Amino acid sequence: MVSWKRNLWILVVSQFLVISAMTMIIPFLPLYIQELGVTNPNTLSIWAGVIFGANFLTAFLFSPFWGRMADKYGRKMMILRSGFGMALIISLTGFAAGPVTLLLLRLLNGVVSGFIPASIGLISTNTPKERVGYALGLLQSGSVSGAICGPLIGGLLAQSFGFRMVFFITGMCILLATIVVLIFVKEQFTPVQSKEKTSTLQEFKMITSRKPVLSLYVVIFLIQFAVMGVNPLLSLFVEELTSPATVAFYAGVVISVMGFANMLTAPQLGKLSDKKGAQHVLIYSMLGVALFSIPQAFVTDIWQLIILRFIIGLCLGGLLPAVNTLIRMHAPSGMESRTYGFSNSAMYLGTMIGPILGGLIVSSIGIRGLFFACAVVLLVNVMIVKIKVLPTANKVFDQEKLRQKKENVV
Structure with missing residues (x-):
């Protein structure tokens, strides 16, 4: 198989695994916060909103920095950084002792996140220009199908094994996807040397x-x-x-x-x-x-x-x-x-x-x-x-x- 096609199909499957894993926690996140000791309904809704949005806040702040690192060290390196980092942090979320711990871990997860953007960057730069639209469309299909299946799988797992176990399973899924990328994805990357340091x-x-x-x-x-x-x-x-x-x-x-x-x-x-x-x-x-x-x-x-x-x-x-x-x-x-x-x-x-x-x-x-x-x-x-x-x-x-x-x- 041509290199760009192999990369594309591997990342489609990997994105399905990662998005499925990350969305597994959505159906029961408020219930998990409740298990951590927040029982007042009004306080619970506030904690749920803050904890859910925390991930996006730090991802918003750090995304340009990781983009700079990707241009310097390669998009595959950023996929691996994000994948291994999220696998560790989400697994640690299963050990959260209270809502504050959970909030800090969600903030940290946003800091290291970037598996999907780095995948988009790798595919868009390693695919022939006349096929970029098709490749990015197929890549989105992998993400969307994961987003559909994740909450359903997460709900079933939480009902069968409890909330904390889902975080460990989520971490394992992301780890598996990252190892697959490490072994099989090949990137053609030549860093552009810049003499001037820019902010x-x-x-x-x-x-x-x-x-x-x-x-x-x-x-x-x-x-x-x-x-x-x-x-x-x-x-x-x-x-x-x-x-x-x-x-x-x-x-x-x-x-x-x-x-x-x-x-x-x-x-x-x-x-x-x-x-x-x-x-x-x-x-x-x-x-x-x-x-x-x-x-x-x-x-x-x-x-x-x-x-x-x-x-x-x-x-x-x-x-x-x-x-x-x-x-x-x-x-x-x-x-x-x-x-x-x-x-x-x-x-x-x-x-x-x-x-x-x-x-x-x-x-x-x-x-x-x-x-x-x-x-x-x-x-x-x-x-x-x-x-x-x-x-x-x-x-x-x-x-x-x-x-x-x-x-x-x-």
Whole structure:
């Protein structure tokens, strides 16, 4: 098998294992906090929110630093650093003595995290440019399928073996995936030597001076902001549409169908990005998510919501892979991982802020109003892509296609 294809399939499977492992803890995290001695319902909800978000806070802060290290030492090295680090820290989480210990371990886990961003960086830089869209789409399928299976597996394991054992199993899964990468993934990496020492701020200015990188960071932030603004609050809407006895089941179905649809279309839309341009796939996919978000505000039956979430999932498959493809196209040579590092920070920021503002919107205008708000955010995002990204991306895409034609003739 060609080297880039072998790397791709190994990392698809590894990402499935890592994401499955990391999402195993989601269904019972509040229950685990309760087991650690937090019994007051009001205090429990605060601790659960803080502990869940802690991981994203430190990941947001440290992502640019790890991007710099990846450009210096290689993306595979960053995958191994993150994998072994998370395997150790998540295993230690099973020994947490109280909520403060758990919080500190979640903060530390965010510091060493980066398995997924480093994998994206490795695939995007070691895959032929004409196949990057397909590769990143397939890579996302591995992540999404892991996110679908993880909570289900975690719930079953917690019920069978207890909460603490799940953390040990999670650590073993991440360790296994990391060892597979260590042995089988081969990276073609040549570090770019820089005589001048630059600060993170200087690197950010250097990277964003290349159009339309800064606009792409705004786009990825708004995508995560809109998507994550809705997802954690969907169970409240499901509660309106079903009986109390079936809320948990249908809440799981609503989230799972969107992930399943995302998994189906991500590779196909990635292929389309390689043929027609990631900028066009991004625009139409985002337009689809925005337009199909609006009818959700009017649903009167749970099956209507499930169908709409499935359609939205089909469109979501074209968002993040397309943005990552465009970032790869416009990243300065030798600074690809740093460029992804800043984009990951933008993504983590959207993941943190989205649920917070989503909750405020729901408290003000209700869950149905939230769908309109997210649709507006995504429509604004479409305009940003059309005005700020499309002209430059079209030019670069046409130049790349012309280069490929010349190489084929030769």
